[in-house]
Each structure stands twice: as C-alpha cells, then as structure tokens.
Amino acid sequence: xxxxxxxxxxxxxxxxxxxxxxxxxxxxxxxxxxxxxxxxxxxxxxxxxxxxxxxxxxxxxxxxxxxxxxxxx
Amino acid sequence: xxxxxxxxxxxxxxxxxxxxxxxxxxxxxxxxxxxxxxxxxxxxxxxxxxxxxxxxxxxxxxxxxxxxxxxxxxxxxxxxxxxxxxxxxxxxxxxxxxxxxxxxxxxxxxxxxxxxxxxxxxxxxxxxxxxxxxxxxxxxxxxxxxxxxxxxxxxxxxxxxxxxxxxxxxxxxxxxxxxxxxxxxxxxxxxxxxxxxxxxxxxxxxxx
Numbered sequence: 001x002x003x004x005x006x007x008x009x010x011x012x013x014x015x016x017x018x019x020x021x022x023x024x025x026x027x028x029x030x031x032x033x034x035x036x037x038x039x040x041x042x043x044x045x046x047x048x049x050x051x052x053x054x055x056x057x058x059x060x061x062x063x064x065x066x067x068x069x070x071x072x073x
Numbered sequence: 074x075x076x077x078x079x080x081x082x083x084x085x086x087x088x089x090x091x092x093x094x095x096x097x098x099x100x101x102x103x104x105x106x107x108x109x110x111x112x113x114x115x116x117x118x119x120x121x122x123x124x125x126x127x128x129x130x131x132x133x134x135x136x137x138x139x140x141x142x143x144x145x146x147x148x149x150x151x152x153x154x155x156x157x158x159x160x161x162x163x164x165x166x167x168x169x170x171x172x173x174x175x176x177x178x179x180x181x182x183x184x185x186x187x188x189x190x191x192x193x194x195x196x197x198x199x200x201x202x203x204x205x206x207x208x209x210x211x212x213x214x215x216x217x218x219x220x221x222x223x224x225x226x227x228x229x230x231x232x233x234x235x236x237x238x239x240x241x242x243x244x245x246x247x248x249x250x251x252x253x254x255x256x257x258x259x260x261x262x263x264x265x266x267x268x269x270x271x272x273x274x275x276x277x278x279x280x281x
Contacts, residue, residue, distance in 0.1 A: 017260055017261060030264065
C-alpha cells in the first residue's frame, strides 16, 4: 500500500526516536534524517506520536504472529 | 427525503400535550427546501393557510448538541424518514433563545420526566460547548448562548452557575487532549550521533 510521504517521514522519525530510547544509538544517517524531519513543518508532533505507535504496533503484531507460529509447532 | 422535526412539536407529541405550539418546525437539506415548501403549500399546511402550520426552517437552524442525530427517533415512511429530535436536544436548542416559553418547556419536561437533572444538563452542555461560541457573528444582536444559560440557571437549579469552571474549561480540556502530543520534534532535533558500542576482538574473553 502506498503511503503518503508525510506519514512515511513520521514513521521514520518515530522509528529513530524509539531506537534512540531503546539503546541510545544514533547513526550519522539517523541524525541527518532526524534533522530533516524535525525541520519539516508538515511532520507534526502528533504525526510523530502516531508514527511511533504504528511502529510499536507492527512489532507487536509480528511478535504475536511468531508466538502463534510456535503454538502450532 | 429526510425531514428533521424539532421545536416544540416533538415535546408535545412525546411528553406533554399541553405544550401547545401553532407551528411544527422542520428542516430539510437546502437543495430540497423549495420542493418541500411547495408540498406544504399544496397540502394547505403553510403559514397563513392553517391554524396549525408547518414551517420549513433553513438547514442548520436547529442549533443543538452534536449528539442529536445519534439519539433522534426516526419514523420511516414509504418515501422518506422523519427524524424527531430527542427532548434533551430540543431543550439544549431552546437555550439559543431562552424566552419565557422556552424556560417553561424546560420546567414542564423536568416535572414530567425528572430529566434533565442538573448533572445531566451540565454534561450535555459540556458536550455542546460549541454553542457557546456561535452567536457572535456580525448582525447578531441578541443575547449570547452563555448569557441565556446564566440567566435561566437559577430558575432551573436554584443556584448561579460559573460557566467557565463548570462547563467551558472542562469541555475544552477534554477536547484539547485529542490534539495534544508530546514534543517529539524537539526530541528529534536534539538527537546527536552516538554509535552503538561495538565489541572488539581484543575484548573477547579467551579461553585460558
């Protein structure tokens, strides 16, 4: 499914924040992207918040699928 | 066709027959208004045609809680639907004018049904907080919704009401929560490059 560019940026920004919060790691690429996303007026705090929730939700879905797969083994 | 019925008629039909009014207020979509007006005239139920008449009001004239369509009573007839507003929404709408007749309608509904209680009324007005900001357009010289509520509150609830602290601020605080977000852009802006620690081979414990 094609995502709108603003929403994609919000998800990328959300993923960078989550990675940083989890292990404090920020690669030069992350930092460049973070700077660009923070400077983009279309990407708001609210969208970043939703982006983080979407990334976490996707991880949770994958985890649930893995658990389900294990049950069937 | 969908016909919205509001004003005193649904109160008279559903709650108290003595709540007489000579007109039945209805509203339809703007593009259907002239057609329905023609139907009313042809039926001899227009203003100046009958003692009891139907008045087709402009769409949006019934200013009340945004919940009103959720709890209206829908009467289906073969080629359309009549949507009767719930009494609480009619009463909330009556506060736009709050004439003596409107206040009496309030008192009558409360005496007949026990509703709305003071607590229910506060909840409803919080849910319809937009009404407090509508009546300030150019050309409007009547009392505002807020003034009307302040004026009639002592008569209905035997006390004064502080609109800001009891209705407006709690309502807007709740709405605001939907628009608030943590300052994540600031967090992104402050990120500094910090590479993950890599373990070099020299650190690898070797077997003795």
